[in-house]
Amino acid sequence: MSDPGAEIRSPDTPRAQLCGARRITAALDTGEPVRLLLARKGALSAATAELLTRARGAGIPVRMAGERELARLAIPGRDGEVLALVGGDPRASVDEMLQAGGAVWLLVGVAYVRNAGYAIRCAEVSGASGIAIDAELSRSAQREACRAAMRADRFFPVHFCPADALVSQARGHGLRVVAIEDVGTRAPWEVDLTGPALFIVGGEGGGIPRSLLDRSDCVVRLPMRGFIPSYNLQAAMAAIAGERLRQLQMRA
Numbered sequence: 001m002s003d004p005g006a007e008i009r010s011p012d013t014p015r016a017q018l019c020g021a022r023r024i025t026a027a028l029d030t031g032e033p034v035r036l037l038l039a040r041k042g043a044l045s046a047a048t049a050e051l052l053t054r055a056r057g058a059g060i061p062v063r064m065a066g067e068r069e070l071a072r073l074a075i076p077g078r079d080g081e082v083l084a085l086v087g088g089d090p091r092a093s094v095d096e097m098l099q100a101g102g103a104v105w106l107l108v109g110v111a112y113v114r115n116a117g118y119a120i121r122c123a124e125v126s127g128a129s130g131i132a133i134d135a136e137l138s139r140s141a142q143r144e145a146c147r148a149a150m151r152a153d154r155f156f157p158v159h160f161c162p163a164d165a166l167v168s169q170a171r172g173h174g175l176r177v178v179a180i181e182d183v184g185t186r187a188p189w190e191v192d193l194t195g196p197a198l199f200i201v202g203g204e205g206g207g208i209p210r211s212l213l214d215r216s217d218c219v220v221r222l223p224m225r226g227f228i229p230s231y232n233l234q235a236a237m238a239a240i241a242g243e244r245l246r247q248l249q250m251r252a
Helices: 021-029 048-057 067-073 093-098 115-124 138-148 163-172 233-249
Strands: 014-021 034-040 062-065 082-085 103-108 129-133 159-160 176-180 197-202 219-220
Touching: 014 021, 014 219, 021 034, 021 082, 021 159, 034 048, 034 067, 034 129, 048 082, 062 067, 067 197, 093 129, 093 163, 103 115, 103 163, 103 233, 115 129, 115 219, 163 176, 163 197, 176 233, 197 233
Parallel strands: 034 062, 103 129, 103 197, 129 159, 176 197, 176 219
Antiparallel strands: 014 082, 034 082
16 A cells, blocks of 8 residues: 655655656755656656756666556656655665665565565564565575565665674664563554664564664564464564554654
8 A cells, every 4th residue: 555645754754756757857946855756657748858858968777677667666646757766865775775864674584585585574664674584595585675675675675685784783873672572571652763773573483583682672473363373474573663654754
C-alpha cells in the first residue's frame, strides 16, 4: 500500500517521491536534491522529454521503466509518467548513512535470501536512512536479496558489513541502539522510537547475539499470543517501523 502523504519530509524520513514533470522541474529550479528519475518507456509528453534532457545534463541518473513498474511505484492518483527520488543519497557510505539521522536498521544472521529482501523493502518503505546486513551471503545472494526487495537498493543505502563495527560507528554518531528480541522487557509503545537510532533484528534461527544485546540501550519485545514463539523477521520489523511512524505523526 502507498502513503498519499509521501512528499512530507523530515530528518526522520529523508526521502520522498515526486510525481510528474511540473513538480520535478520545480524541485530542480529550487535546488532540491533530486537523486534519480524513473520515466515511462515509449512516447512521452514534451514537458517530460525536456525534463529528462535537463536531468541528464545535470548528471542525475535517468532510468526508463515499464508502465507496470511505474504503476506499482507511483503514489495513487498522481501523474505517473515520470517519478523522482528526492532526499538522501542511495549511494551514501556507511558513515554518511549513519550521519543522516532517523532510523537505520541492522539485520544480523539472516539465513534466507528472500527474508533479507523483504526486510530491505520494509526498511525503505518505512523511510529509514538505510539498512546494513551482517550475514553469510555470497555476492550472488546479496544481489538476489536486492531483487526480492523490489530493487529498493536503488532508493536508499544497503550495506553488507560486520555488525560489531556498525554498532561502534552508530554510537560514534550519537545513535541510540534498540534491539528487537523476545528477551526484551518493554513493549514498542513504551519506548521512544523517534530520533536517530539503530534498530537491530536477529535472523530466523539464533536471533540477536548476546554480545549485541549487551551493547544495546534498550531491548524491545513484541507482544505474542500464539503457540509459535516468534514472528517472521520482516513482520517484527514492520511492527516496530509502524509504531515509530505513529510516534512521529503524533509529534508532528
